[in-house]
Amino acid sequence: MEKTVNQRAWLLVIPVLILVAFSSIIPMMTVVNYSFQDSFGGNEFFWVGLEWYRELLHSERLWDAFGRQLLFSFIILLIEIPLGILVALSMPKKGFAASICLVLMSLPLLIPYNVVGTIWQVFGRADIGLLGRALSDLGISYNYSQNAFDAWATVIMMDVWHWTSLVALLSYAGLRSIPSAYYQAAKIDQAGRWSVFRHIELPKMRGVLMIAILLRFMDSFMIYTEPFVLTGGGPGNATTFLSIDLVKMALGQFDLGPAAAFSLMYFLVILLISYVFYTVMITADKNEANR
Amino acid sequence: MSLRLEGVSKIVNGETHIHPADIVLEKGSMNVLLGPTSAGKTSLMRLMAGLDKPDTGRIFWEDQDVTGKRVQDRDIAMVYQQFVNYPSMTVYDNIASPLKLRKKSAAEIDARVREMAELLKLTSILGSKPAEISGGQQQRCAMARALAKDVGLVLMDEPLANLDYKLREELRVEIPRLFKASGSIFVYATTEPEEALLLGGNTATLWEGRITQFGPAMDVYRGPVDATTARVYSDPPMNFVSVQKDAAGIRFPDGQLIPATGETGNIPDGTYRAGFRAHNLEIGTLQPGAVSFAAKLIVTELTGSDTFLHVSVAGERWIGLIPGLQDFRAGQELPIGLNPESLFYFDEQDQLVAAPDQPVDMERV
Numbered sequence: 001m002e003k004t005v006n007q008r009a010w011l012l013v014i015p016v017l018i019l020v021a022f023s024s025i026i027p028m029m030t031v032v033n034y035s036f037q038d039s040f041g042g043n044e045f046f047w048v049g050l051e052w053y054r055e056l057l058h059s060e061r062l063w064d065a066f067g068r069q070l071l072f073s074f075i076i077l078l079i080e081i082p083l084g085i086l087v088a089l090s091m092p093k094k095g096f097a098a099s100i101c102l103v104l105m106s107l108p109l110l111i112p113y114n115v116v117g118t119i120w121q122v123f124g125r126a127d128i129g130l131l132g133r134a135l136s137d138l139g140i141s142y143n144y145s146q147n148a149f150d151a152w153a154t155v156i157m158m159d160v161w162h163w164t165s166l167v168a169l170l171s172y173a174g175l176r177s178i179p180s181a182y183y184q185a186a187k188i189d190q191a192g193r194w195s196v197f198r199h200i201e202l203p204k205m206r207g208v209l210m211i212a213i214l215l216r217f218m219d220s221f222m223i224y225t226e227p228f229v230l231t232g233g234g235p236g237n238a239t240t241f242l243s244i245d246l247v248k249m250a251l252g253q254f255d256l257g258p259a260a261a262f263s264l265m266y267f268l269v270i271l272l273i274s275y276v277f278y279t280v281m282i283t284a285d286k287n288e289a290n291r
Numbered sequence: 292m293s294l295r296l297e298g299v300s301k302i303v304n305g306e307t308h309i310h311p312a313d314i315v316l317e318k319g320s321m322n323v324l325l326g327p328t329s330a331g332k333t334s335l336m337r338l339m340a341g342l343d344k345p346d347t348g349r350i351f352w353e354d355q356d357v358t359g360k361r362v363q364d365r366d367i368a369m370v371y372q373q374f375v376n377y378p379s380m381t382v383y384d385n386i387a388s389p390l391k392l393r394k395k396s397a398a399e400i401d402a403r404v405r406e407m408a409e410l411l412k413l414t415s416i417l418g419s420k421p422a423e424i425s426g427g428q429q430q431r432c433a434m435a436r437a438l439a440k441d442v443g444l445v446l447m448d449e450p451l452a453n454l455d456y457k458l459r460e461e462l463r464v465e466i467p468r469l470f471k472a473s474g475s476i477f478v479y480a481t482t483e484p485e486e487a488l489l490l491g492g493n494t495a496t497l498w499e500g501r502i503t504q505f506g507p508a509m510d511v512y513r514g515p516v517d518a519t520t521a522r523v524y525s526d527p528p529m530n531f532v533s534v535q536k537d538a539a540g541i542r543f544p545d546g547q548l549i550p551a552t553g554e555t556g557n558i559p560d561g562t563y564r565a566g567f568r569a570h571n572l573e574i575g576t577l578q579p580g581a582v583s584f585a586a587k588l589i590v591t592e593l594t595g596s597d598t599f600l601h602v603s604v605a606g607e608r609w610i611g612l613i614p615g616l617q618d619f620r621a622g623q624e625l626p627i628g629l630n631p632e633s634l635f636y637f638d639e640q641d642q643l644v645a646a647p648d649q650p651v652d653m654e655r656v
Contacts, residue, residue: 179373181373181375184362184369184371185371185433188369189392189436191388199378199379200378203377204378
């Protein structure tokens with residue numbers, strides 16, 4: 001039978017293609033283009049091949065930032081996931097109190113990132129900030145702009161404050177979707193609180209928790225605005241995470257070529273780690289199921 | 292062992308879910324709670340289990356007052372409409388979980404789990420997780436978990452409702468077997484009269500939070516005390532026609548007269564409602580002695596092997612059931628007939644005054 005080929009469908013795809021081209025493909029290819037060239041002032045470009053990539057891979061500065069970034073994501077996941085679950089477990093299950101809780105929980109998520117940074121910048125100041133003043137009055141020396149440990153502690157607290165709600169809300173949704181028959185069955189079986197959590201709630205929340213971990217990992221790995229506003233990457237380079245380093249390189253030093261190579265590698269790393277994360281979690285799930 | 296409810300009622304937010312109920316479930320009996328959705332089957336079960344506290348009345352277990360005793364401290368097991376198993380445990384661990392919580396020895400647990408698995412045909416999938424097995428297997432697993440504990444009271448709340456037709460039929464015939472093997476008091480909630488008859492034992496019919504009748508399944512089916520019970524225990528619902536009893540006999544709305552024989556001979560003159568089940572409606576060729584009507588066909592419903600006919604007769608709407616798939620046209624005039632001996636008579640208070648003399652044909656409900 002002869003097939004009639006109708007190519008008109010392509011016309012319908014064109015608007016999306018144009019949109020995507022302008023929003024992602026063209027900017028991305030520009031970056032790719034920059035990453036293979038060197039520029040001197042004005043608009044003069046020279047082809048340098050893989051030079052920038054080679055240089056960056058041997059750059060201590062980049063590896064340091066990468067290490068800090070990994071450590072940061074690791075710490076906040078370690079705090080936010082259990083804390084979020086704990087908050088979700090202790091939230092009221094229904095009624096007016098539940099609505100109030102949900103609204104309160106979502107407030108931090110609605111605040112613009114740079115405002116979050118500003119809030120904590122003021123909050124932590126030793127002269128006028130609630131936290132900073134309280135700590136110094138207690139005789140604890142605390143200064144996030146001079147002490148690297150204090151800076152880290154503040155950045156982590158800020159992220160926990162900002163994002164634990166997300167984990168809590170996701171977990172809460174997961175918890176609410178468990179039919180009450182499960183709890184009744186556990187009661188009839190005379191199961192304790194821990195068993196209920198371990199054998200009913202945790203496995204039933206598995207799906208949403210995976211999403212929470214993935215989202216929080218990707219987002220924390222790309223963190224920029226809040227630490228930029230709070231510490232500007234300091235003191236020294238203590239809180240210079242990858243994106244802060246990248247912006248310093250691109251806009252501070254105007255090294256377009258290396259910065260472009262940097263962003264592409266950054267992008268690939270996030271893609272890779274997220275993929276690995278996802279695969280590991282999916283296989284763990286399967287293994288768990290197949291055991 | 293017996294479970295006795297005395298004037299037990301439940302009121303939630305000013306709404307009466309269970310009107311004061313009295314019922315005694317004897318040792319080793321199968322008891323079916325039959326009623327439509329929201330008739331109070333689950334509420335009654337929750338009260339029996341101790342998941343809810345009754346607002347009035349007392350509950351006795353082996354003549355001990357257990358009203359208000361927490362469910363954790365009672366020896367009961369429950370199976371739900373949803374397939375409730377612990378998701379992260381294997382079938383084996385699921386069945387073993389209540390035993391482990393009771394601190395049984397490992398050997399004892401293993402023996403009991405294998406025995407249950409054998410009984411419920413789960414032996415080959417003991418190592419699987421609930422998510423990997425079929426719905427029917429999941430429900431078997433939940434039943435095995437409930438029965439493994441070997442408790443005095445097993446509650447099953449529409450356990451087959453979420454299964455597809457085939458699996459339902461398959462599991463339905465196994466429940467009496469499990470019941471016999473356990474020796475516990477079984478309480479089984481269902482919306483289907485057919486299921487109640489199939490499981491046998493006792494039937495309690497429920498309607499709007501009231502137990503309308505409780506007794507051996509066959510007795511309730513053949514002698515419903517009132518029109519409500521008759522309606523609950525018939526699927527499709529019982530058909531009714533209003534009749535007049537006088538000295539001459541029983542008169543139908545269109546003037547047809549039948550002699551008042553048997554029990555109907557003894558009832559006082561007056562207006563009654565005569566009820567009959569769908570399969571007692573004769574369609575097409577009529578038996579001799581049948582009361583005949585000219586009916587207009589409203590709609591036909593074809594099920595697997597039967598045909599339901601919705602007909603209108605003298606302002607009443609009746610449903611008839613005939614075997615086989617039959618081709619009728621809506622709007623068509625049909626001769627239909629009623630065997631006068633299949634009629635139940637209810638008085639104006641809906642109480643049964645006369646039941647059919649002959650044993651009812653048990654093939655259909």
